[in-house]
Amino acid sequence: MIEISNVSKTYGAKPVVDGVTLNLPVGGLTSIVGPNGAGKSTLLSMIARLMPMSAGSVTVDGLDVTKTPGDVLARRLSILRQDNHVTARLTVRDLVSFGRYPHSRGRLTKEDLHHVDEAIAYLNLGELSGRFLDELSGGQRQRAFVAMVLCQNTDYVLFDEPLNNLDMKHAVSMMRLLARAASDLGKTVVLVIHDINFAAVYSDYIVAMQSGRIVCQGTPDEIIRADVLETIFGTPFEVHTIGSRRIATFY
The missing domain is CATH 3.40.50.300 (P-loop containing nucleotide triphosphate hydrolases)
Structure with a gap:
């Protein structure tokens, strides 16, 4: 609670x-x-x-x-803020993987990759996983950020x-x-x-x-x-x- x-x-x-x-x-x-x-x-x-x-x-x-x-x-606990500005040119999969940082400290394990795959699938982002964020529509980009937060598995x-x-x-x-x-x-x-x-x-x-x-x-x-x-x-x-x-x- x-x-x-x-x-x-x-x-x-x-x-x-x-x-x-x-x-x-x-x-x-x-x-x-x-x-x-x-x-x-x-x-x-x-x-x-x-x-x-x-x-x-x-x-x-x-x-x-x-x-x-x-x-x-x-x-x-995880949070998605209003102002989600990413300066680096990242793919959807790169972004979602950031959700595992509290668990992996940047060194993704097999379990981390499983969570990444699950989050991408749950948000129906499979076909977009290799696309860069600046190539997506606003709705697609928002789904990618939600996938990142859910991938944190809190x-x-x-x-x-x-x-x-x-x-x-x-x-x-x-x-x-x-x-x-x-x-x-x-x-x-x-x-x-x-x-x-x-x-x-x-x-x-x-x-x-x-x-x-x-x-x-x-x-x-x-x-x-x-x-x-x-x-x-x-x-x-x-x-x-x-x-x-x-x-x-x-x-």
Whole structure:
């Protein structure tokens, strides 16, 4: 379990994340939603130790992220950030292989190669494995980065805005893939996402932030309600049930 206790991040006198206490459920897909500036990505970065906390603590299965050696933490938790810029000219297979670094330190074993092959196959990248990243479309490149993260073979996988720059078709494909990774591979998937309806359709649990604080959390049925969404985003919503899912529209 990821346990977040009274975590804050301030810049000067301004709190970006303000005393957040939260236990993220094990298994399934959890979406962190909220308006711009709510502190979602900052919180995710502190969970992954990419950014220092001003106060509080985060533990992953009891391991304090600020005190655990990097290679140990990297075998339990992985993250895909928004800004994935690779300066070297790498093939898809080269990139995916980087996911094994916490295990192999760059010297790939037979087991590492097996994980690389599995990740490439799982993301349906076999025909593209020898292609360079700069030769791929945005959707293909994003799948390659997801394969790299899954190849790290951690129990907890974090994604910061994984739908950025994807069109509708590729965004749907990505959300299906992440939900499938949670169910098929037994991962705990946590993502920051802007689109409330993608969160509604694919999430098992939703955490909503506003002004650096948690304002509500629960199942999609508990969160995707007109009054709750208006509290989170400050604009009127209508909620419709399509099949078994609640879908939100705003006006």
